[in-house]
Amino acid sequence: MTKVSPIISIRNLKIQFGEEIVHEGLDLDISPGEIFGIVGGSGSGKSVLMNAVLGLLSPLEGTITVLGEKIGSLEQITKLHLQSHWGVLFQGGALFSSLTVGENIQIPLKEMEHVSDEFAREMAFIKLKMVGLKEEDFFKYPAELSGGMVKRAGLARALAVDPEILFLDEPTAGLDPISASAFDDLILTLRNNLNLTVIMVTHDLDSIRRLCDRIAVLVDKKAIVGTLEALLDNKHPWVREYFHGVRGKAALAGFKE
Numbered sequence: 001m002t003k004v005s006p007i008i009s010i011r012n013l014k015i016q017f018g019e020e021i022v023h024e025g026l027d028l029d030i031s032p033g034e035i036f037g038i039v040g041g042s043g044s045g046k047s048v049l050m051n052a053v054l055g056l057l058s059p060l061e062g063t064i065t066v067l068g069e070k071i072g073s074l075e076q077i078t079k080l081h082l083q084s085h086w087g088v089l090f091q092g093g094a095l096f097s098s099l100t101v102g103e104n105i106q107i108p109l110k111e112m113e114h115v116s117d118e119f120a121r122e123m124a125f126i127k128l129k130m131v132g133l134k135e136e137d138f139f140k141y142p143a144e145l146s147g148g149m150v151k152r153a154g155l156a157r158a159l160a161v162d163p164e165i166l167f168l169d170e171p172t173a174g175l176d177p178i179s180a181s182a183f184d185d186l187i188l189t190l191r192n193n194l195n196l197t198v199i200m201v202t203h204d205l206d207s208i209r210r211l212c213d214r215i216a217v218l219v220d221k222k223a224i225v226g227t228l229e230a231l232l233d234n235k236h237p238w239v240r241e242y243f244h245g246v247r248g249k250a251a252l253a254g255f256k257e
Contacts, residue, residue: 007031010053012063034214035191036200036216037215039203039208039242040219050169084163085163085165087165095153100138102125102138105128105156112161133153147175165198170204205252212228217238219238224239228252
């Protein structure tokens with residue numbers, strides 16, 4: 001059986017701000033096509049890790065390889081080419097309030113060379129429908145949308161360039177349980193239909209249970225990686241408290257039964 005190379009590989013990562021070491025000796029691999037969750041306590045460096053993978057900050061030590069390219073050694077033109085292979089849904093959607101939903105979705109497309117306004121508009125309509133929004137939503141401003149619709153519009157923008165990798169930062173934060181469940185269903189459908197690799201930072205134990213093939217728990221400046229089933233048996237105190245605490249028991253009741 002042929003071994004599949006990781007789509008993202010991190011080795012011996014060290015990230016430090018002043019005297020504070022956030023990550024040290026952190027290793028993990030993410031396989032193509034999986035939904036990979038990142039969890040951890042406040043200050044554990046979840047968003048820091050994602051920003052490092054995105055090339056938004058440079059590690060002090062270690063290597064990050066995405067799609068076979070080492071992030072730290074890329075020239076700017078190569079980095080821009082690489083970034084056309086991924087999309088990012090930032091927490092809260094991060095839409096520009098002065099632009100319509102359609103204009104927001106078109107932003108990544110218009111940053112690419114040789115893309116006409118007509119093509120960008122047409123593709124934005126397609127992505128809008130792909131995430132479950134209606135045609136009339138294309139002309140609305142973010143202030144006219146519900147929280148769930150803002151998330152979907154942000155997701156449409158993240159999908160605008162047909163990425164191979166989709167990064168999600170707290171995708172269900174602020175949503176009611178019904179909207180959060182519907183958003184989970186959408187992510188799963190998109191992963192299956194588009195063959196996406198999805199990396200998501202989340203605190204939502206329901207989403208973790210329903211979506212994640214594997215999870216990285218950031219503790220002690222490193223990552224403990226495994227399936228949910230394996231992590232439920234992990235003896236690390238923080239991991240046990242996270243998955244077996246009151247909230248964990250409620251969300252994961254019956255998982256191993």
